[in-house]
Amino acid sequence: MLSLVTTPQDLDDRFRETLAALPAVARRRDPADPVSDDAPLTGAQVLDLFDAQVTSRQLDLAGRWLRSFGEGFYTIGSAGHEGNAAVAAALRPTDPALLHYRSGAFYCVRAAQAVAGPASTADPESPKSVPQGSVPPGSVSPDPAQPTERSTDPERLDDPERSTDPEPTDLQPTGAEPPIGGFAPYADAARDVLRGMVASSQEPIAGGRHKVFGRADLAIVPTTSTIASHLPRAVGMGLAVERLRRLDSAGRRTGAGARVGSGSAAPWPPDAIVVCSFGDASVNHASATAAFNTAGWYDHAGLRIPVLFVCEDNGLGISVRSPEGWVEATLRARPGIRYFSADGADPVRTYEVAAEAAAWVRRNRRPAVLHLRTVRLMGHAGADAESAYRAPAELTEDLERDPVVATARLLVDAGVATGEELLARYDETGWQVRRLAEEVLGEPKLASAADVVSALAPRRPVRVARAVADAAAQASGPGAGARAEAFGGKPPELAGPMTLAQSINAALADGMLDHPQMAVFGEDVAAKGGVYGVTKGLRDRFGAARVFDTLLDETSVLGLGLGAGLAGMLPVPEIQYLAYLHNAEDQLRGEAATMQFFSRGAFRNPMVVRVAGLAYQEGFGGHFHNDNSVAVLRDVPGLVVAVPARPDDAAPMLRTCLASAAVDGSVCVFVEPIALYHTRDLYADGDGEWMAGYPEPGAWVAGHVPIGRARVYRVGSADDLTIITFGNGVRMSLRAAAALAEEGVGTRVVDLRWLAPLPVADIIRESSATGRVLVVDETRRSGGVGEGVIAALVDAGYVGAARRVAAVDSFVPLGPAARQVLVSAEAITDGARTLLAR
Numbered sequence: 001m002l003s004l005v006t007t008p009q010d011l012d013d014r015f016r017e018t019l020a021a022l023p024a025v026a027r028r029r030d031p032a033d034p035v036s037d038d039a040p041l042t043g044a045q046v047l048d049l050f051d052a053q054v055t056s057r058q059l060d061l062a063g064r065w066l067r068s069f070g071e072g073f074y075t076i077g078s079a080g081h082e083g084n085a086a087v088a089a090a091l092r093p094t095d096p097a098l099l100h101y102r103s104g105a106f107y108c109v110r111a112a113q114a115v116a117g118p119a120s121t122a123d124p125e126s127p128k129s130v131p132q133g134s135v136p137p138g139s140v141s142p143d144p145a146q147p148t149e150r151s152t153d154p155e156r157l158d159d160p161e162r163s164t165d166p167e168p169t170d171l172q173p174t175g176a177e178p179p180i181g182g183f184a185p186y187a188d189a190a191r192d193v194l195r196g197m198v199a200s201s202q203e204p205i206a207g208g209r210h211k212v213f214g215r216a217d218l219a220i221v222p223t224t225s226t227i228a229s230h231l232p233r234a235v236g237m238g239l240a241v242e243r244l245r246r247l248d249s250a251g252r253r254t255g256a257g258a259r260v261g262s263g264s265a266a267p268w269p270p271d272a273i274v275v276c277s278f279g280d281a282s283v284n285h286a287s288a289t290a291a292f293n294t295a296g297w298y299d300h301a302g303l304r305i306p307v308l309f310v311c312e313d314n315g316l317g318i319s320v321r322s323p324e325g326w327v328e329a330t331l332r333a334r335p336g337i338r339y340f341s342a343d344g345a346d347p348v349r350t351y352e353v354a355a356e357a358a359a360w361v362r363r364n365r366r367p368a369v370l371h372l373r374t375v376r377l378m379g380h381a382g383a384d385a386e387s388a389y390r391a392p393a394e395l396t397e398d399l400e401r402d403p404v405v406a407t408a409r410l411l412v413d414a415g416v417a418t419g420e421e422l423l424a425r426y427d428e429t430g431w432q433v434r435r436l437a438e439e440v441l442g443e444p445k446l447a448s449a450a451d452v453v454s455a456l457a458p459r460r461p462v463r464v465a466r467a468v469a470d471a472a473a474q475a476s477g478p479g480a481g482a483r484a485e486a487f488g489g490k491p492p493e494l495a496g497p498m499t500l501a502q503s504i505n506a507a508l509a510d511g512m513l514d515h516p517q518m519a520v521f522g523e524d525v526a527a528k529g530g531v532y533g534v535t536k537g538l539r540d541r542f543g544a545a546r547v548f549d550t551l552l553d554e555t556s557v558l559g560l561g562l563g564a565g566l567a568g569m570l571p572v573p574e575i576q577y578l579a580y581l582h583n584a585e586d587q588l589r590g591e592a593a594t595m596q597f598f599s600r601g602a603f604r605n606p607m608v609v610r611v612a613g614l615a616y617q618e619g620f621g622g623h624f625h626n627d628n629s630v631a632v633l634r635d636v637p638g639l640v641v642a643v644p645a646r647p648d649d650a651a652p653m654l655r656t657c658l659a660s661a662a663v664d665g666s667v668c669v670f671v672e673p674i675a676l677y678h679t680r681d682l683y684a685d686g687d688g689e690w691m692a693g694y695p696e697p698g699a700w701v702a703g704h705v706p707i708g709r710a711r712v713y714r715v716g717s718a719d720d721l722t723i724i725t726f727g728n729g730v731r732m733s734l735r736a737a738a739a740l741a742e743e744g745v746g747t748r749v750v751d752l753r754w755l756a757p758l759p760v761a762d763i764i765r766e767s768s769a770t771g772r773v774l775v776v777d778e779t780r781r782s783g784g785v786g787e788g789v790i791a792a793l794v795d796a797g798y799v800g801a802a803r804r805v806a807a808v809d810s811f812v813p814l815g816p817a818a819r820q821v822l823v824s825a826e827a828i829t830d831g832a833r834t835l836l837a838r
């Protein structure tokens with residue numbers, strides 16, 4: 001008897017031994033009959049689940065095999081979690097799913113459902129209906145010699161005669177034998193997974209960028225390896241699915257959010273529910289608790305969020321045990337989330353409970369959690385020697401609860417198949433999986449950096465410009481009436497000079513008019529209109545469904561955006577202060593920015609995140625309201641980072657971000673300098689030079705600001721010095737330039753406007769024009785924007801003089817002490833003089 005099962009060989013041996021030792025079948029059961037009295041699954045359907053589970057198991061074994069000779073790059077498997085096959089069978093293939101990394105069997109079932117077509121989508125949740133086709137008919141048809149139309153004919157399922165059939169055919173010898181080899185329906189899924197393991201560029205979702213479970217046609221959204229980080233997104237998807245369902249019935253223009261299911265803004269059916277799975281250790285993660293809390297909070301408030309959380313509880317997070325009873329206790333205690341539980345080693349019960357939970361969520365549009373008890377076989381991953389932290393008895397105990405063996409036992413006990421037959425299926429599947437593995441390991445990998453980044457963040461500036469032009473045409477043409485009404489008869493272009501805050505407010509309103517799927521949300525944005533009044537009036541104009549307050553949790557604010565974008569909306573979440581982005585930034589970095597990368601654009605989460613930030617709020621806040629670092633954003637691949645300094649830039653830049661999100665699925669962060677929100681003057685009190693009129697729609701095309709284009713202010717001759725800056729630095733630099741002009745020094749002040757991607761061409765052109773560059777960077781000397789600007793110059797071979805003026809590497813202190821660390825007008829002038837003296 002084996003005691004230390006940590007290798008594929010051991011697991012395989014054990015499986016064979018156990019199946020060989022199963023008792024002989026006394027009487028055959030017709031596979032078309034329920035597998036046991038009152039079971040909601042037929043024998044054939046359980047056999048299908050078995051085949052899916054075996055395929056998943058064989059994939060795990062193949063993963064280790066590929067690794068053993070250096071051709072496989074991923075060994076985290078699903079062994080012990082194959083009970084999730086029954087969860088997949090209990091859902092609809094159109095229910096969007098965000099899956100745990102142990103979802104091999106779920107994935108197999110979902111892929112087979114999709115192949116099986118409409119006949120396979122009979123609702124598994126309808127009471128007493130045999131869930132025909134939740135496993136595919138092709139794979140349930142037994143021996144052709146034994147016709148079993150009942151198992152494949154959906155019409156027969158609801159046949160009232162059926163319930164009056166003479167009792168029971170159970171365990172009667174029918175002579176029907178299950179077919180040998182039920183791998184075919186799962187072959188595509190197996191190939192997908194193997195391609196992921198070998199990093200093949202032909203892998204269908206990430207194209208060799210990662211091993212993920214995902215496919216747009218299966219409504220499986222890829223998740224990252226950051227445990228639980230997909231849960232806030234799942235809640236956002238639930239909220240959006242429900243909102244879009246309601247908006248649809250109110251007649252909504254189709255949107256440009258997700259690309260899936262083109263032709264409709266919502267890629268999933270209106271009654272879809274969102275399913276997301278994760279491990280037991282993950283329930284403790286801040287992202288998970290945020291998601292549970294948000295789902296519960298909205299439920300408490302009466303908002304509908306149809307999400308089914310599935311916690312696959314194997315009792316361990318790598319080597320750390322979940323304390324006995326903790327997972328159940330914590331999941332049961334979540335207000336607003338209904339608790340269901342099942343043993344993953346019992347496929348029938350798992351199916352039954354999962355169907356009940358899914359039906360409950362679907363019917364009530366409310367969140368629930370399915371606590372699925374599983375085991376973990378073969379350790380956490382290939383390199384994990386679990387015998388170092390688990391006793392042999394514990395390993396043996398897990399083996400006793402091997403879900404694939406449990407399904408085999410059920411099938412043999414029920415007389416659906418013999419142990420020998422099941423072993424033959426196991427071997428056939430194993431052989432087929434190996435064959436596929438050999439086939440895909442020779443497939444090409446991503447072979448150039450260009451290939452790798454091609455999926456990262458598409459940029460189609462011409463289309464974006466066209467979208468802005470379309471918006472202008474709409475606003476001045478057919479949409480003019482609605483626009484006039486939205487602005488209370490007085491469009492913003494007639495309102496006279498505006499501040500930065502007013503200009504953003506007006507541009508948000510125009511955005512709402514142009515993008516019916518756009519929603520503005522965040523802490524305090526609705527009733528109050530934002531702590532600085534930037535979203536004032538939007539809720540009254542556009543309604544609480546499109547402008548709403550969220551709970552106080554930045555992870556959830558961004559998670560709502562991630563899910564809403566994926567579901568076809570155009571989310572514009574607000575982060576109240578830059579300092580508070582940091583506790584949630586993985587939602588941008590790990591989730592938002594990677595979605596197109598890991599799905600080759602099949603899924604996308606367009607979003608414009610507005611963040612009030614940067615320093616110079618005189619007399620208020622210290623560090624937390626004056627955070628002057630954007631380093632954490634600048635290196636996120638593909639992320640667009642915009643910083644408008646002036647009102648006349650803010651509106652077109654926001655329009656560009658919205659258009660880019662809609663057209664290319666871009667994730668944009670729009671950092672709004674708080675200190676400039678209400679600034680009116682530039683050079684002297686009362687000059688009103690920092691205000692600007694709002695352009696009428698007819699001027700939007702001419703005033704379009706493409707991503708990555710700077711703005712240049714020429715002061716005096718503009719020949720002596722180039723100041724490169726952004727945000728608050730623009731105003732300070734313009735003032736310094738004016739002072740220098742009085743001394744005869746000509747300056748060009750370059751407002752970067754975009755911190756990512758940096759306007760490199762503009763930087764180089766304007767720097768070369770004077771040969772003297774002063775970078776005025778209100779972010780910190782270390783990791784600040786200035787480093788990027790200087791590096792861009794060096795890379796381009798710039799040979800002139802250059803200096804930096806930057807903030808001290810410090811947090812911003814309270815009160816006047818802030819001036820000690822921030823860039824000042826004097827420092828700019830001093831820096832300029834030093835450069836000019838060279």
Ligand SMILES: Cc1ncc(C[n+]2csc(CCOP(=O)(O)OP(=O)(O)O)c2C)c(N)n1
Pocket residue numbers: 102225226227278279280281282283314316317318376380
């Ligand atoms: C946020 C985060 N921290 C740490 C890790 C490293 N890690 C990968 S899996 C794992 C354990 C997860 O356990 P559980 O959620 O129970 O899932 P299981 O692997 O047991 O199925 C850890 C700590 C990670 N992937 N993400």
